[in-house]
Amino acid sequence: MRYVYGITGAILLGGAAATLSLNPVGAQVAQNEPGTVRAVAPAGAPMSFAALAERLQPAVVNISTRQSVQVQRQRLPPGFEDFFRRFGGQAPGGGGGSGGSGSDDGGTITQRGGSLGSGFIISADGYVVTNNHVVAPARADAVVEQVTVTLSDRTEYEAEVVGRDAASDIAVLRIHPTRPLPFVRFGDSTQTRVGDWVVAIGNPFGLGGTVTAGIVSALHRNIGAGLYDRYIQTDASINSGNSGGPMFDINGNVIGINTALISPTGGNVGIGFAIPAEQIAPVVEQLRHGQRVHRGYIGVGMQDVDEGVAAALGIERNRGTLIRSVTPGGPADRAGIQQGDVVVSVAGHPVTLDATLAYLISQQAIGARVPIEVIRQGQRRTLTVAIAERPAEEELARLNGIEDDNATDGDDTGGDHERAKRLTAQTGRRGRPGPA
Numbered sequence: 001m002r003y004v005y006g007i008t009g010a011i012l013l014g015g016a017a018a019t020l021s022l023n024p025v026g027a028q029v030a031q032n033e034p035g036t037v038r039a040v041a042p043a044g045a046p047m048s049f050a051a052l053a054e055r056l057q058p059a060v061v062n063i064s065t066r067q068s069v070q071v072q073r074q075r076l077p078p079g080f081e082d083f084f085r086r087f088g089g090q091a092p093g094g095g096g097g098s099g100g101s102g103s104d105d106g107g108t109i110t111q112r113g114g115s116l117g118s119g120f121i122i123s124a125d126g127y128v129v130t131n132n133h134v135v136a137p138a139r140a141d142a143v144v145e146q147v148t149v150t151l152s153d154r155t156e157y158e159a160e161v162v163g164r165d166a167a168s169d170i171a172v173l174r175i176h177p178t179r180p181l182p183f184v185r186f187g188d189s190t191q192t193r194v195g196d197w198v199v200a201i202g203n204p205f206g207l208g209g210t211v212t213a214g215i216v217s218a219l220h221r222n223i224g225a226g227l228y229d230r231y232i233q234t235d236a237s238i239n240s241g242n243s244g245g246p247m248f249d250i251n252g253n254v255i256g257i258n259t260a261l262i263s264p265t266g267g268n269v270g271i272g273f274a275i276p277a278e279q280i281a282p283v284v285e286q287l288r289h290g291q292r293v294h295r296g297y298i299g300v301g302m303q304d305v306d307e308g309v310a311a312a313l314g315i316e317r318n319r320g321t322l323i324r325s326v327t328p329g330g331p332a333d334r335a336g337i338q339q340g341d342v343v344v345s346v347a348g349h350p351v352t353l354d355a356t357l358a359y360l361i362s363q364q365a366i367g368a369r370v371p372i373e374v375i376r377q378g379q380r381r382t383l384t385v386a387i388a389e390r391p392a393e394e395e396l397a398r399l400n401g402i403e404d405d406n407a408t409d410g411d412d413t414g415g416d417h418e419r420a421k422r423l424t425a426q427t428g429r430r431g432r433p434g435p436a
Contacts, residue, residue: 028124028180030183030184030185031055031056031058031059031182031183031184031252032055032056032184032185032187032248032251032252032253032254033185036055036252049199049211049213052199052248052250052252053199053201053211055252056184056199056201056246056248056252057152057201057209057211058151058152058153058182059120059121059181059182059183059184059246060118060119060120060121060152060201060202060209060245060246061118061119061120061121061128061149061150061151061152062116062117062118062119062149062150062203062206062208063116063117063118063119063128063130063134063135063147063148063149063150063159063173063203063244064114064115064116064117064147064148064150065114065115065134065135065144065145065146065147065148066112066114066144066145066146066148067112067113067114067115067137067138067142067143067144067145068110068111068112068113068142068143068145069110069111069113069138069139069141069142069143070108070109070110070111070141071108071109071110071111072107072108073107073108073109113138113142115134115135115138116203116205116206116240116241117130117131117133117134117135117203117241117242117243117244117245118130118134118201118202118203118241118242118243118244118245118246118258119134119149119173119244119245120183120184120244120245120246120254121181121182121183121184122183122184122185122186122284123181123183124180124181124182124183125177125180125181126157126174126175126176126177126181127162127172127173127174127288128149128159128172128173128174128175129170129171129172129173129244129257129280129284130170130171130173130243130244130257131169131170131171131243131244131257131259132164132165132166132168132169132170132171133169133243134171134243134244135147135161135164135171135173136164136166136171146158147159147160147161147173149173149175150208151181152208152209157175157176157177158175159173159174159175160173160174160175161173162174162287162288162290163286163287163288163290163291164287165283165287165293166393167226167227167228167293167295167393168226168228168275168279168280168283168293169225169226169259169275170257170275170280170283170284170287171244171287172284172287172288184246184248184252184253184254185253185254186253186254186255186277186280186281186284187249187251187253187254187255187277188253188255188277188278189232189255189256189276189277189278190276190278192216192219192232192249192255192276193216193219194215194216194217194218194219195215195216196215196216196249196250197213197214197215197249197250198213198214198215198216198232198234198236198247198248198249198250198255198256199211199212199213199236199247199248199249199250200212200213200214200234200236200237200238200242200245200246200247200248200258200272200274201245201246201248202238202241202242202243202244202245202246202258203241203242203245204238204239204240204241204242205239205240205241206241207241210242212236212237212238213236214234214235214236214237214270215234215235215236216232216233216234217233217234217235217270217271218232218233219232219233220354220355221233221273221354222353222354222356223260223262223273225259225260227356227358227359227362228279228358228359228362229356229359230275230276230279230354230359231259231260231273231274231275231276232247232255232256232273232274232275232276233271233272233273234247234272234273234274235270235271235272236272237268237270237272238258238261238268238272239261239267239268240266242258242272243258243259243260244257244258244259245257245258246258247274253277254277255274255276255277256274256275256276256277256280257274257275257280258272258273258274259273259274259275260272260273261273292392294366294389294390295361295362295389295390296361296362296363296364296365296366296368296387296388296389296390297330297331297361297362297387297388297389297390297391298330298331298332298335298337298361298372298385298387298388299326299327299330299331299332299333299388300323300324300325300326300327300330300332300337300357301323301324301325301326301327302321302322302323302324302357302358303321303322303323303324304318304321304322304353305317305318305319305320305321305322305342306318309322313342313375313378314378315342315344315375318352318353319344319350319351319352320342320343320344320351320375321342321343321351321356321357322340322341322342323337323338323339323340323341323342323343323374324339325339326338326339330388331385331386331387331388332385334385334386335372335383335384335385335386336383337372337374337383337385338376340376341374341375341376342374342375342376343357343372343373343374344373344374344375344380345372345373346360346361346364346370346371346372346373347360347364347370347371347372348371361387362390364387365387366387366388366389367386367387368386368387369384369385369386369387370384370385370386370387371383371384372384372385
C-alpha cells in the first residue's frame with residue numbers, strides 16, 4: 001500500500017529460511033547465483049534466516065515518488081483574506097502553490113504528496129522491478145514528478161520508468177549507478193508448494209531493509225484485484241510500503257512480488273499476497289525491452305458463475321464463466337460463441353476460480369487455434385477460436401459500448417488496483433470481471 005494525498009496503498013509479504021556461503025557484494029554475479037545460497041538445515045527447517053537476509057538485502061531497494069496535483073482554490077467570503085494578512089497569517093487555500101490565480105475566487109493551487117514502496121534490482125546495470133501502483137499517480141489528475149530509488153547503503157538515484165503494465169501491476173525502472181549493483185534472479189514459482197518457507201524484504205512504513213518470514217499459505221488465490229489474479233498467499237508479516245518487494249524461497253530465489261493484503265484494520269493479520277514469478281518474468285522481459293505486454297484475447301465480456309447463475313443454468317457452482325457479451329466481429333464472435341454461453345474449458349484446461357477464463361485466454365499463443373468448450377441451453381459443444389492479441393486499453397474502450405463499460409469498470413484496464421484491494425480487504429468481495 002502507498003501513501004499519497006491520504007490514500008494508503010496495499011502491500012505484501014513472504015517468508016523463508018536458510019544459510020548460505022557469502023561472496024563479495026560488489027561482484028558482478030547474481031546475489032542468488034546457484035551455489036552461493038545453500039540451505040544447511042535439513043527438510044527446510046532452518047535455524048536462522050540471518051545468512052539469507054544478509055546475502056539478499058543489498059539487492060532490495062526502497063522506492064518513493066514525488067507527485068503533484070492541481071486543485072481548485074478555496075473561495076473565501078469578502079474581506080477574509082485581508083483579515084488573515086493583517087494578523088500575519090495566510091488565508092486557507094491561498095499562496096504556497098504554483099498556478100494560483102492570486103485571488104480567492106477561481107484559479108488553482110498545486111498540492112504535493114508522495115508514495116512509498118519497495119523493489120528489487122534484477123541486473124548489475126540498474127534495472128529495478130516493483131509494482132505499478134507504487135510508481136503510478138495517486139489519482140487520475142496527479143502527476144508523478146520524480147521517482148527515487150534508495151539502495152540498502154542509503155545511496156539515492158533518480159529513476160526513469162522504463163515500462164509499466166497496469167493489468168499485472170508490474171513496473172520496470174532504470175537507474176544509472178556508478179558501480180555494478182548487487183542483483184537477484186527469478187526462481188521457478190511453479191515448484192512452490194503450500195507450507196514452503198518464504199522470506200519477504202521491503203520498506204514497510206518507510207522502515208527500509210525490513211525482513212519478515214513465514215510460509216506459503218495457499219496458491220492461485222483470486223482476490224478480485226484483476227483479471228489475471230493468481231496470487232501466492234502467505235502469513236509472512238507485510239505492511240504499508242512492502243508493495244513491490246521480493247518474496248524469496250529458502251534458496252534465495254525470487255518467487256513473487258509482494259503486492260496486497262487483506263485486513264479489516266489496515267495492519268497485518270497474516271493474509272498477504274504476492275504475484276508469482278511465473279507471471280512476472282515474461283512481463284518484465286517485455287517491459288525491459290520497451291515492448292507492450294502481449295496477451296491473448298477473444299473479445300468477450302464475462303461474469304462469474306455464482307450460486308444463482310449456476311442454479312438457473314443447472315451447472316456446478318464456481319465452474320465455468322458466463323459470457324455476458326460478445327464483441328461484434330471479434331474472435332469469439334467469428335467462432336460462434338454467443339451471449340449466455342458458459343465456457344467450461346479452454347484448450348482442455350477447466351475454467352475455475354483458480355484458473356479463470358481471462359487467465360487461460362491470456363496465456364494462449366497469439367494466432368493459435370484453441371478449442372473452447374461451452375454449455376449452451378444445457379448442451380455441451382466445442383468451438384475453435386483463433387486467439388488474437390489483446391488491444392491496448394484505450395482501443396478496447398473504443399470498440400463498442402459494452403467494451404467501453406468494461407474498460408471503465410473492469411479490473412484489468414489500467415484501473416485502480418488499490419481500489420480493488422481495499423474493496424476486498426473491507427468487504428471480502430471479488431472485483432467485477434472485465435473483457436478477455
